[in-house]
Amino acid sequence: MNGQAQELTLSQLPKLPRVGPKKISRLLTIGLPLISVIVILAAVSGVVYFMRRKRKFAEVVEDWELEYGPHRFKFKDLYVATKGFKDKELLGSGGFGKVFRGVLPTSKLEVAVKRVSHESRQGMKEFIAEIVSIGRLRHRNLVQLLGYCRRKDELLLVYDYMPNGSLDKYLYGQPKLTLNWRQRFRVIKGVASGLFYLHEEWEQVVIHRDVKASNVLLDSELNGRLGDFGLARLYDHGTEPQTTHIMGTLGYLAPEHTRTGRATPCTDVFAFGAFMLEVACGRRPILQSPTDNVILVDWVYSCWCKGDILEAKDPYLGSDYAAEEVELVLKLGLICSHSQPEARPTMRHVVQILDGDMPSPELSSLSLSSSGLAYAHGEGFDGFSMMYTTSTYNGTSQSSTVAASHLSGGR
Incomplete structure (x- = not known):
């Protein structure tokens, strides 16, 4: 008892009881809310982008148009074909619209796309019927009308591409x-x-x-x-x-x-x-x-x-x-x-x-x-x-x- 005391090993001593509240990690207090906000903003941005893109390529297809089948092109396909209707793809313009060169994404067919605004008093249905009828014309001295696309008050006509122009x-x-x-x-x-x-x-x-x-x-x-x-x-x-x-x-x-x-x-x-x-x-x-x-x-x-x-x-x-x-x-x-x-x-x-x-x-x-x-x-x-x-x-x-x-x- 009166001998030499043993050396204390601090690592072997029991831990002292905690005094006050437990310390919260900064990752939880700052990082997690920040990550949550970023995720929510990304999700909202994604929804907004999707909605805008959907609206951008939105088309109105009425029941009577379903019978025309292959004569109708998707606006998205024509948008991609003309590279977004860029000026460098512009072939010409006139009083009835602009004509763009394009390559259809699926078939790789070279086409000319005419973008016009249509305000026909005879009605869109009758006008489209005539467009589709004209699409059935076959003659070596006529430019082949391949089809159309209708979007809001805009009409796009798709023709064979003529490499030597007008x-x-x-x-x-x-x-x-x-x-x-x-x-x-x-x-x-x-x-x-x-x-x-x-x-x-x-x-x-x-x-x-x-x-x-x-x-x-x-x-x-x-x-x-x-x-x-x-x-x-x-x-x-x-x-x-x-x-x-x-x-x-x-x-x-x-x-x-x-x-x-x-x-x-x-x-x-x-x-x-x-x-x-x-x-x-x-x-x-x-x-x-x-x-x-x-x-x-x-x-x-x-x-x-x-x-x-x-x-x-x-x-x-x-x-x-x-x-x-x-x-x-x-x-x-x-x-x-x-x-x-x-x-x-x-x-x-x-x-x-x-x-x-x-x-x-x-x-x-x-x-x-x-x-x-x-x-x-x-x-x-x-x-x-x-x-x-x-x-x-x-x-x-x-x-x-x-x-x-x-x-x-x-x-």
């Missing part, structure tokens, strides 16, 4: 690239064939209502294809077209269309006449200047009156052209621009004339009045075509030399 960029001003006469004549004949198909060969009559160079697209082989059917109207063969709002482009509108609002095959023929002059002359139908407006058809007519209609041809053609073909196109353009619809040829006649299977009527009695071009003594194309048809039926042979003599018209 014809007008090869015609006006000082184009870097221009088309020679052989290429232009092939485009004119191709568009004529496409319009003939629309007017007479398909199951319904299709009135394009906006034939012009900017709506003719060139494929990889520079074949002309008539596109942009956003204004097109359909009606059954043997019936009369209904009156609609005046739609189209100034310079291509037939006089009777502006008076009555009724689009017919004859109004398309008038626009095609302006188109032929446009391609052959390399000029717009109306050339606006600060002092005056030059009307192309009047100018070509004045050249014909002077006895040198070839003066109106595009100077960019140089000397490499077939004079008889250029003259044929210029004169046929004048005939199609007649102010009276019954005096114009049909597209069937136009195709036959361009192919050399039918002569063109004379221009000798053609005159210019305040209402436009007209025949001085009331002649029309109907009488000529009946006379030609009768003579052909009776076995009379008509050659391309006859066409040239008819077209000369004493000038």
